[in-house]
Amino acid sequence: MEKTHKGKIPQQNREKPEVADVFRVYGEKYRQSRSMSYEQMKTMHHIQVCRSAQLGGHIEQCSECEFERNAYNSCRDRHCPKCQTLVKEQWLNDRKAELLPCGYFHLVFTLPHELNPIILCNKRITLQILFTAVNETLKAFAKDPKWHLYGRLGFIAVLHTWSQTLMDHFHLHCLIPAGVLSFKKDRWIPAHESFLFKIESLAKEFKKRYLDYLNTAYRKGELIFPGNTARFESPQEFARLLESLLETTWIAYAKRPFADPCQVLEYLGRYTHRVAISNNRILAIDNGKVTFTYRDRQDNNELKTMSLAADEFIRRFLLHVLPSGFMKIRYFGFLAHTNKKQAVALIRKLIDPDMKFPEKIKETVFEMMLRLTGKDITCCPKCKKGKMRKIRKLPRLYCNSS
Numbered sequence: 001m002e003k004t005h006k007g008k009i010p011q012q013n014r015e016k017p018e019v020a021d022v023f024r025v026y027g028e029k030y031r032q033s034r035s036m037s038y039e040q041m042k043t044m045h046h047i048q049v050c051r052s053a054q055l056g057g058h059i060e061q062c063s064e065c066e067f068e069r070n071a072y073n074s075c076r077d078r079h080c081p082k083c084q085t086l087v088k089e090q091w092l093n094d095r096k097a098e099l100l101p102c103g104y105f106h107l108v109f110t111l112p113h114e115l116n117p118i119i120l121c122n123k124r125i126t127l128q129i130l131f132t133a134v135n136e137t138l139k140a141f142a143k144d145p146k147w148h149l150y151g152r153l154g155f156i157a158v159l160h161t162w163s164q165t166l167m168d169h170f171h172l173h174c175l176i177p178a179g180v181l182s183f184k185k186d187r188w189i190p191a192h193e194s195f196l197f198k199i200e201s202l203a204k205e206f207k208k209r210y211l212d213y214l215n216t217a218y219r220k221g222e223l224i225f226p227g228n229t230a231r232f233e234s235p236q237e238f239a240r241l242l243e244s245l246l247e248t249t250w251i252a253y254a255k256r257p258f259a260d261p262c263q264v265l266e267y268l269g270r271y272t273h274r275v276a277i278s279n280n281r282i283l284a285i286d287n288g289k290v291t292f293t294y295r296d297r298q299d300n301n302e303l304k305t306m307s308l309a310a311d312e313f314i315r316r317f318l319l320h321v322l323p324s325g326f327m328k329i330r331y332f333g334f335l336a337h338t339n340k341k342q343a344v345a346l347i348r349k350l351i352d353p354d355m356k357f358p359e360k361i362k363e364t365v366f367e368m369m370l371r372l373t374g375k376d377i378t379c380c381p382k383c384k385k386g387k388m389r390k391i392r393k394l395p396r397l398y399c400n401s402s
Helices: 019-033 038-049 085-098 113-121 123-142 199-219 227-233 235-247 261-268 310-318 340-351 365-373
Strands: 002-006 057-062 068-072 104-110 154-162 168-177 179-181 188-190 252-258 282-286 289-296 302-309 329-333 388-394
Touching (some): 019 310, 068 388, 085 261, 085 340, 113 235, 123 154, 179 340
Antiparallel strands (some): 002 302, 057 068, 154 168, 289 302
């Protein structure tokens, strides 16, 4: 059951609810009534116990007034809304050493929703194919002289699996420097000011390559078809699915390039370490329902609210748990890990050898939090004079929850 609301967002008088609260209140009932993967159970448990006594921690004491407080450990799960801010900031700091003095394009490649049931049952292989198809499509276009960019591309690809209402929506965000390194590595070839490649042509090539790889995986028996996907196990039905998808228009989207490298970093931070829903979007948890905000893409991005039954909210959230070890951020071309240190230095010299670039920020967690929030988290909240220091370790509390 789903209800949407438009207009003024209600204000909450009590402490703001979080995803973890949904799991604590309704998680056990959900686990007893639903079939869940090991990764989903583990993620739910991690978020539920994050920064609680179950994970242990330490006791901090003020150096002046001797005020004490417990500080509990984080779960560090990549799907946890609480654990991504510092990870994102460290990642952005590292990327500063790779910025180029050129524009950047933002391209998005989206899989059609007709594939969603199959993808949900075969995430590892179907999402791997998504990365591969996009990479090969962009490489093929960069090797085609008709686009006047004959050379080697570099780009960062970030996987997203959700819509604003937490439904399954599989798409890849690609951030691409506006140009290519010549194959002889002797010059930088800049892209056109307003476009990289013709987006309709990219979408067609991406569709062809993705469906070819998907068909190959099917013929090798690498796909499974449980539940409502069982009909696609038939070669005839699977062939009909591929044929219908070939006839549809696949969505690829391009935004205007960013001219300022600092804008690129700011923009990157919006996409790289997102989870399906952040805690600040949740407004209320009561009467078996969860109410949260979302942006309606069909209504000029207007901010609205939606209420879902708690079990449906949990189901939607868990749709976006990735397979263990699956990398959602990947680097290609001259930005691949094995190439980028030498390639970035070379490209910078080719474009503007005199330009100064920001260096990595080496800072502690305390320094990072001070920069981000303006607050000194080591300052005693009681006397406002002393510094909080660790005095004793708190052991983990083990329980039967899993």
